Amino acid sequence: MELRHLRYALAIAEELHFTRAAAKLGIGQPPLSQQIKALEKELGVQLFHRMTRGVELTEAGEAFMPLAQASVAAAEQAAAAAQRAAKGEIGEFAIGFTSSASYNPIVPRIIGRFRELYPELSIRLIEQDTTRLLRAMADGALDIAFLRPALGETDGLIVKRLPDEELLVALPPKHRLAGPETKRVNLVDLAGDPFILYPRSNGRLLYDSMIAACRNAGFSPRISQEAPQMASTVNLVAAGVGVALVPASMNQLHAHGVVYKRIKGDGPKAQLVVAHRRAGPLSPTVRNFMGCVSVGE
Incomplete structure (x- = not known):
């Protein structure tokens, strides 16, 4: 049984007239009659009583039409679902991000625009450190990730670099340099202070950038504590x-009076990228997301 046969039968049931149904369908009346006869032969029942001025449904036709209508609608x-999926408008989409990336205004702006443009897409947001995000990307568990990868960690990924962020010094409220008279801080002035660092095992790039900044200032930081997330660091x-x-x-986190100071000179930067897998053809959903990245920067 062909779908077009169902559509033909439904058109006749609606018009109760072969000629009008044929005109509605855009085919000739004789071919339409032949197709209905073929359908009735396949079913082994008569769907219509042929009358002088039209047709009427048989009992078999009355039973057949609602289910035929449901089949055509399905x-x-x-x-429509296949076409929308091919356009990346429906389905599931997993976005990973580091805890610090979620505070960068670019990231929620991009995700918000994507949600707005594709409201029927089921989006999962997964927060992890860069190391775990890279592993999830390699395993295919994520479609897109905002992360801070080091050189050599992006093999197998297509990466778009987002604007760099400067690194700030976060100081306890009673620190000697926390007062309003200190506009910018020389890193070397912190050489004797204990440092709280993001663990290198969670993200090599950010850790190495911080260590390099201190060494470029002329000292090696004295690490007193590691914190698994930037929020816990603050x-x-x-x-x-x-x-x-x-x-x-x-600096959106104002935890118990923490003071943020800019660094004098050409201070260190924190890199952030958005990445997706290189393997296989680019999915329409990823393509749509990357379009939002370009707009959202």
């Missing part, structure tokens, strides 16, 4: 455990 829905600074270097967007 087929149309299936076709909270430890607030508790007086030490000082820290954090991406500028982290």
Whole structure:
């Protein structure tokens, strides 16, 4: 049984007239009659009583039409779903991001625009450190990720670099350099302070950037504590455990009076990228997302 036969039968059931149904369908009346006869032969029942001035449904036709209508509607829905999936408008999409990336205003702006443009897409947001995000990308568990990879960690990925963020110094509220008279901080002035660092095992690039910044200033930082997330780093600074270097967007966290200071000179930067897998053809959903990245920067 062909779908077009169902459409033909439904048109006749609606018009109760072969000629009008044929005109509605855009075919000739004789071919339409032949197709209905073929359908009735296949079913082994008569769907219509042929009358002088039209037709009427038989009992078999009355039973047949609602299910035929449901079948046509289901087929149309299936076709529409396939077409929308091919355009990246429906389905599931997994976005990974580091905890610090979520504070960068570019990231929520891009994700928000993507949600707005594709509201029927099921989006999963997964927060992890860069190391775990890279592993999830390699395993195919993520479609897109905002992360801070080091050189050599992006093999197998297509990466778009987002604007760099400057690193700020986060100081406890009672620190000697936390007062309003200090506009910018020389990193070397922190050589004797204990540092709270993001663990290298969670993200090599950010850790190495912080260490390099201190060494370029003429000292090696004295690491007193590691914190698995940037938010916990800021909270430890607030508790007086030490000082820290954090991406500028982290200054949204005002934990117990933590003071953020810019660094004198050409200060260190925190890199952020958005990445997707290189293997296989680019999915329409990823293509749509990357279009939002270009707009959202």
